[in-house]
Amino acid sequence: MPDILDNLTEAQLEAVTHMEGPMLVVAGAGSGKTRVVTRRIAHLISRGVWPSQVLAMTFTNKAAREMVERVEALTGERPPWVGTFHSACARLLRRDLEKLEDGRTGQFTIYDDDDQLSVIKLCMKEANLNQHDVAPAAVRGRISRAKCALQDPETLAGDSGWHSNQMVNVYAAYERRLRELNAVDFDDLLLLVVRLLEGNAALRDVYHSRFRFLLVDEYQDTNRLQYLLMRLLTGPAQNVHVTGDPDQSIYSWRGAEYRNIMEFRHDFPAAKVVRLEQNYRSTQLILAVANELISFNTTRIEKELFTENDLGVPARVVKLAGDREEAEWVVERVMELRLEGTSLRDQAVFYRTNAQSRPLEDQLLRAGIPYQLIGGTRFYQRKEVKDVIAHLQLLVNPRDAVALHRVAGCRAAGVGAKSIEAILAQSAADGVAPMDLLADPDFRRRYRGRCSAKLAEFAEWCRALRAIPGSPVGDCVEAVVEHSGLLPLYEEREDRDPSAGDRMDNLRAMVDRACEYQQEHPEATLEALLQEVALVSDVDTHDPESECLSLMTLHACKGLEFPYVFVVGVEEGYLPHLNSRDNPDAVEEERRLLYVGITRSRQAVCLTHAVTRFLWDGVQQRVPSRFLKELPNTQVERLNLAGNARRWSTW
DNA sequence: GGCGACCAATTTTTT
DNA sequence: ATTGGTCGCC
Numbered sequence: 291m292p293d294i295l296d297n298l299t300e301a302q303l304e305a306v307t308h309m310e311g312p313m314l315v316v317a318g319a320g321s322g323k324t325r326v327v328t329r330r331i332a333h334l335i336s337r338g339v340w341p342s343q344v345l346a347m348t349f350t351n352k353a354a355r356e357m358v359e360r361v362e363a364l365t366g367e368r369p370p371w372v373g374t375f376h377s378a379c380a381r382l383l384r385r386d387l388e389k390l391e392d393g394r395t396g397q398f399t400i401y402d403d404d405d406q407l408s409v410i411k412l413c414m415k416e417a418n419l420n421q422h423d424v425a426p427a428a429v430r431g432r433i434s435r436a437k438c439a440l441q442d443p444e445t446l447a448g449d450s451g452w453h454s455n456q457m458v459n460v461y462a463a464y465e466r467r468l469r470e471l472n473a474v475d476f477d478d479l480l481l482l483v484v485r486l487l488e489g490n491a492a493l494r495d496v497y498h499s500r501f502r503f504l505l506v507d508e509y510q511d512t513n514r515l516q517y518l519l520m521r522l523l524t525g526p527a528q529n530v531h532v533t534g535d536p537d538q539s540i541y542s543w544r545g546a547e548y549r550n551i552m553e554f555r556h557d558f559p560a561a562k563v564v565r566l567e568q569n570y571r572s573t574q575l576i577l578a579v580a581n582e583l584i585s586f587n588t589t590r591i592e593k594e595l596f597t598e599n600d601l602g603v604p605a606r607v608v609k610l611a612g613d614r615e616e617a618e619w620v621v622e623r624v625m626e627l628r629l630e631g632t633s634l635r636d637q638a639v640f641y642r643t644n645a646q647s648r649p650l651e652d653q654l655l656r657a658g659i660p661y662q663l664i665g666g667t668r669f670y671q672r673k674e675v676k677d678v679i680a681h682l683q684l685l686v687n688p689r690d691a692v693a694l695h696r697v698a699g700c701r702a703a704g705v706g707a708k709s710i711e712a713i714l715a716q717s718a719a720d721g722v723a724p725m726d727l728l729a730d731p732d733f734r735r736r737y738r739g740r741c742s743a744k745l746a747e748f749a750e751w752c753r754a755l756r757a758i759p760g761s762p763v764g765d766c767v768e769a770v771v772e773h774s775g776l777l778p779l780y781e782e783r784e785d786r787d788p789s790a791g792d793r794m795d796n797l798r799a800m801v802d803r804a805c806e807y808q809q810e811h812p813e814a815t816l817e818a819l820l821q822e823v824a825l826v827s828d829v830d831t832h833d834p835e836s837e838c839l840s841l842m843t844l845h846a847c848k849g850l851e852f853p854y855v856f857v858v859g860v861e862e863g864y865l866p867h868l869n870s871r872d873n874p875d876a877v878e879e880e881r882r883l884l885y886v887g888i889t890r891s892r893q894a895v896c897l898t899h900a901v902t903r904f905l906w907d908g909v910q911q912r913v914p915s916r917f918l919k920e921l922p923n924t925q926v927e928r929l930n931l932a933g934n935a936r937r938w939s940t941w
Numbered sequence: 942g943g944c945g946a947c948c949a950a951t952t953t954t955t956t
Numbered sequence: 957a958t959t960g961g962t963c964g965c966c
Contacts, residue, residue, distance in 0.1 A: 349956070376956050403955085404958090411960095427951090476956055543954065643953050665955090666957095673958065706943045742942090789957095827956060845954045867953055883954080 294332045294364050305564040306330045308531070309337065312524075312558035314509075315533040316551070318595045319580070319889035320571030320851065323533050327505060328357050330531065331372075332364035334503055341369040345501035345523065347378055347516075349508050351830040353849055371501065375516055377825050379479040383486075384817065386493065390486055392469055397817065399473040399687045400824040404671070406430060406475050408692060413463040419456055433461050437477040438514050438545040440484070470718075472689040480515040487522040498525030508848075509534030509554070513545035521557070528558060536591060537584050540845060540883050542875070552591065569595045571851055571892055573602020575925050579895070580888045582922045587878045604927040605888070606896040607860075607918055611932045613903045617649040619931065620856050620898060621657050624839060627854060634660065638840040638852040640887045642864040647841050650858070654839065664842035665828040674776060674793040675800050679823060681770045685760060686816050688725030700776065703751070704744030712739045728752040760816035764805030767819075771801055844883045847890050855891035857884065860899045862913040884917050901932050 298306060302322060305315050306329040317323035331344055341361075346369070348354045354373045362368050371378065384396045401409070410426045410433070436446060443462035468474065474482065487494050504523050506512065509532040512520070524530045532554060539548035555561050569577055577597050584590070610616040624637055639650060644666050654661050669675060680696035687693070691714055698705050716738060717724040730736055733749040751773075758769045771777065777797055780790040807819055829846050840852065859865070865884055870876030888895050899914045 351956095374956065479956085540954080541956095544956085645952065671958090704943065708942060744943090825956065829955095843954065864953090869953065 294329055294336055298329070299568065301564055301566055301568075302326050302329075304562075305566075306333050308562060308564075309334070310527060310529055312528045312554075312561040313531045314551070314554045314558075314561050314563045315531070315566065316535065316563065316591075316593070317533050317566040318535055318569060318593060319538060319886070320569040321566035321595070322570055323507075323535075323566065324353070324356065324360070324849075326566070327507060327531075327533055328360035329364065331357070331361050331369060331505070335361070335365045335367055335369070339503060341365075341367045342371060343500070343502040344369050344371060344505070345378065345503070346372040346505040347375045347507065348372075349374060349511060350827050350849065351377070351825070352827075352832065353507060355830075374825060375519070376476060376479045377821065379483045379519070380821050380825065382483055383474070383479065384821075386486055387482060389490065389493065390482060394469055394472050394474070397472065397687045399471070399683045399690045399693065400479070400821060401468075401473050401475050401692070402671075402824060403430070403476075404676075405473075405692055409467055409471070409473075410460065410464055413460045413467060416463060417456060417460050419460060424457070429457060429460055432457055433464060434477050435545065436461060437481050440481070440514075440518075470689065471691055472687050473692070477515065480519055484515060484518050484522060487519075494522065497523060498527075501525075502527070502529060504530045506530070506532040507534075508538075510536050510539040510548045510551045511541045511546040512550050513541075514547060515545075517547070517550050528560065530558070537587070537593065537882055538848065538886050540848065540879060540886060542879055565593075567593060567595055569597040569889075570599070572597060572889060573599050573893060575602045575604050576888065576891055576893075576895055578925045579605045579921050580885055582925075583881065583888065583917060583920055584885045586917075586920050587881055589875075589878065603894050604925055605894075605921065606927050606929060607921065608896060608898045608929045609914070609932045610898060610900045611902065613649050613859075613900050614653075615931075616858055616898050616900045617653040620650065620858060620896075621653040621659065623856070623896070624659060625657060628659075632854060633837065634839045635834060635837055636853040637856075638842070638847065638850075638854070638890070639856045639858060640842060640844050640847050640890070641858050642844055642867060642883070644843060646859050646864070650841060660838035661841055662831075662833065662836060662838050664832050664840065664846045668828060669796070669799070669831075670823050670826065672793075672796050674780070674796055677776060678767070678771055678774065678797065678800050679820070681755065681774055682767065682816060682820055684725050685755065685758065685766075685770070686820060688723035688729075691724050694724050694728075698748070701748075701751075701774075703748055704742070705748045709742075709745055709748075713737070725752065725756070729756040761814070762808045762812065763814050763816055763819045764801070764808035766816055767804035768801045771797055844887045848886055851890050851892060853892040853894070855887065855895045857887045857895070857897045858899075859903075860884070860897045860915045860918060861903075862915055865915045865917060881917055884915075 295303065305326045315326060331346065334344060335341055346357060351374055358368055358372050380400065387394055387396055387398065407426055407430060410429050414421060414426060443458050443465060446458045501523060506520055520530065534551045536548050536551050539546060555563065574597055577595055581594055610619055620639060627637060628634060641647065647663060647666060677696060677700040680693040683690050683693040684697055695710055698710050713728060714724055717727045727736065728749050729752045731753065734741055734746060755773055758766060758773065760766050777794055780794045784790045804819060807814060832840065866877045866880035870880050900912055903910050903912050
């Protein structure tokens with residue numbers, strides 16, 4: 291077993307061996323932050339702290355998993371409470387949500403963005419609010435912001451203006467609806483734990499003694515709810531340890547307040563502060579470029595990373611004629627690097643928006659280069675996979691009418707929206723969950739509406755669905771897919787629908803994943819599986835071992851590193867993004883975004899931009915990003931390939 | 942009332 | 957690529 295204190299600098303050692311009391315680690319990019327956090331957890335355990343007494347919260351499952359594995363390698367112990375903010379909160383709520391007495395139970399469903407949006411649309415329809423006047427997505431944003439600020443619909447009621455009053459009503463209806471459905475959204479996971487702890491000193495004490503040591507990763511990206519959570523979970527001993535880098539704050543659009551990290555010392559005057567400014571990842575030239583770029587931000591704490599690594603090669607800035615030429619050029623360089631012996635897994639391409647992956651994918655497919663795309667449409671967002679998940683949600687939470695709608699809709703069994711509405715109306719009147727009503731053996735007598743043969747058949751089908759045991763989870767998912775009849779449904783369509791084959795594959799893959807999960811967690815409940823599925827993110831699917839090129843957005847690349855990095859589309863409109871114009875703070879965040887991208891690279895980085903680009907369905911003239919002008923000329927190699935005649939030959 | 946077929950609209954970044 | 961809306965047909 292490697293020694294916990296091996297190979298650490300003085301500053302790292304100070305952070306690792308810290309025991310009691312608050313601590314802030316300001317860790318620059320590539321300064322060994324993850325190493326410090328994992329070693330500290332290992333150190334605590336080696337000093338007699340129980341692994342279960344450590345609560346560490348990260349932003350992605352991948353970061354959490356990595357921490358657990360490293361701690362296990364150091365101590366042989368797997369700390370059970372290392373996870374994302376959202377998964378930790380979901381676990382706490384499974385046990386304690388009922389204490390809030392808001393009508394929800396521990397069997398709650400976690401709604402993703404799409405589910406959230408459909409509930410909002412429903413509420414808007416009821417409030418006679420036209421979707422063309424007010425975009426549902428905008429309402430969702432408003433609600434999310436309100437929740438992050440702990441504003442109830444009641445406290446917002448005084449808001450002036452007809453429009454916002456309508457909005458408040460929709461918010462209130464949305465909240466009521468979620469409680470009815472026994473469902474929570476992503477914000478609720480955090481908010482409800484905050485509410486629970488705020489109003490219950492005894493429970494707070496229980497948590498404080500259970501979680502003696504609290505660690506928060508990526509503290510610069512915490513929003514107000516996460517901040518409050520941290521405050522509430524911090525006990526009188528103030529054993530709270532946060533790490534972060536204000537220069538890498540890229541989630542303010544999601545409510546992150548990077549000033550949280552600057553104010554930590556104010557919140558905890560006793561805090562020890564450790565600064566990690568030596569970079570172990572990148573070459574001197576990469577770091578010089580990154581440092582220069584970020585120095586253009588005005589609202590920041592002065593910090594200059596240094597490295598003892600090799601000088602390296604200059605960063606490249608390349609101008610290409612168009613988006614296709616850009617993709618072609620990048621793919622050519624990737625192939626060249628591979629020929630020189632650089633594995634594809636050591637290369638990555640970053641971009642600002644998911645849509646920018648298209649031309650790259652086209653070229654990669656043509657060149658036969660395997661790649662993994664992080665983001666875009668996720669596996670669990672596929673229609674057929676969501677259909678299966680809806681079945682499972684219904685099994686756990688009989689009140690989930692959104693899932694019921696989906697299940698009824700994907701069966702084409704002669705039961706449509708109107709029938710489901712009638713079921714919902716009666717179950718609301720009778721005070722019984724819709725699925726309980728449907729699956730009642732005595733459905734025919736208890737249902738007062740007109741019960742067609744098809745509906746009776748559907749009720750019978752629901753009863754059989756309910757009879758499927760929830761565990762072991764792999765067997766359950768297999769049985770549910772079998773019972774759903776989705777596979778034969780797609781089989782029938784295979785000749786007409788070219789995607790039917792893929793969909794069948796995805797259904798089988800869903801079963802496989804559940805079986806894998808069962809192997810890893812033999813005791814897991816269906817609730818646990820659904821929670822896992824609801825809270826996995828794109829970066830979590832990144833496999834650093836796989837022999838292929840990685841493609842992802844600049845947001846998704848945080849926390850990763852690659853020897854060779856390409857950033858494409860470094861143009862006005864993308865970086866900074868169009869939506870951040872006229873907003874100096876937003877432009878600074880865009881600059882941080884590029885900074886994060888550049889600092890992912892170990893050996894070489896290349897930024898490309900195109901003169902023209904196909905957008906919507908016309909050709910657009912593009913202007914190089916203002917950030918490119920900020921890079922130091924002496925350390926950057928600028929190439930103009932926009933006039934290259936090759937673009938005509940490779941049609 | 943239900944369903945299949947077709948057309949349009951939406952995507953900045955995401956737990 | 958999914959979804960929501962509309963239309964014609966059962």
